Amino acid sequence: MFYVRATGIAKLLAKWIFHSPKPIYAALLYDLVRHTHLSLSYIRANYNFGIFCFVESVLSVDNRKDLSESVLFVENRLKEAVAQDKLSVLYIKLAERLYDLRNAAGYTNKEEVKSMAKETLSIDIELAKKYLSDEPEIANALEAAAKDTLETCKREK
Numbered sequence: 667m668f669y670v671r672a673t674g675i676a677k678l679l680a681k682w683i684f685h686s687p688k689p690i691y692a693a694l695l696y697d698l699v700r701h702t703h704l705s706l707s708y709i710r711a712n713y714n715f716g717i718f719c720f721v722e723s724v725l726s727v728d729n730r731k732d733l734s735e736s737v738l739f740v741e742n743r744l745k746e747a748v749a750q751d752k753l754s755v756l757y758i759k760l761a762e763r764l765y766d767l768r769n770a771a772g773y774t775n776k777e778e779v780k781s782m783a784k785e786t787l788s789i790d791i792e793l794a795k796k797y798l799s800d801e802p803e804i805a806n807a808l809e810a811a812a813k814d815t816l817e818t819c820k821r822e823k
Contacts, residue, residue, distance in 0.1 A: 671765065672697035678761035682804060689754035692720040696758065699725065724758050756797055760804060763790055767811035771818060780819050786812040 672694050679690045695713070698704045699721060706725065710718045763786055770779045786808050794805035 669698075671701070671769075674765045674769070675758070675761045678764055679757055682761065682801065683754065683757055686754065688717070688720060689758055692717055692724060692754075693758045693761065696721045696724040697762070720754070723752075724755050727755060727759060753797060756793060760790060760794055760798075760808065764804075764808055764811055767808070767815050770815045776819055776822065779815060783812040783815040783819070 675697055676690050676694050679693050683689055695704075695709055695717065699706055699709060706718075706722065709721050763782070766773075767783060767786060770782070773779050791805045791808050791812075794808060795802070798804050
């Protein structure tokens with residue numbers, strides 16, 4: 667199950683940032699660390715340090731407030747590489763959210779699903795619009811998935 671989820675998220679990322687394989691690779695590993703018994707120390711021991719740091723950065727973002735702060739973190743315009751990594755974390759977290767919303771019908775905790783959809787409508791879409799303004803299809807896809815999820819939850823009551 668977790669491998670299906672990880673590859674689903676990676677497929678979304680491949681559509682959005684196909685020119686940058688590092689975030690796609692890190693997203694696969696991140697999801698496995700987060701949802702299986704694969705340890706972060708295993709990633710550090712068996713992958714290059716850049717991938718390890720990237721996975722660690724994605725893991726450090728636990729909620730949408732952290733995500734917003736992560737994107738705003740870059741203070742020095744000369745740190746373009748850091749800025750791109752932080753933006754890639756946003757792509758990963760939004761791809762994860764979109765995947766979860768599109769597959770929410772199979773999730774058992776419907777209150778959590780509703781909360782996720784509402785959070786998407788109030789926070790994730792705004793983050794996508796603000797930081798990924800060149801790619802409005804991401805915000806549009808999130809909005810459509812969140813609204814569909816809320817409708818499904820209403821019908822299942």
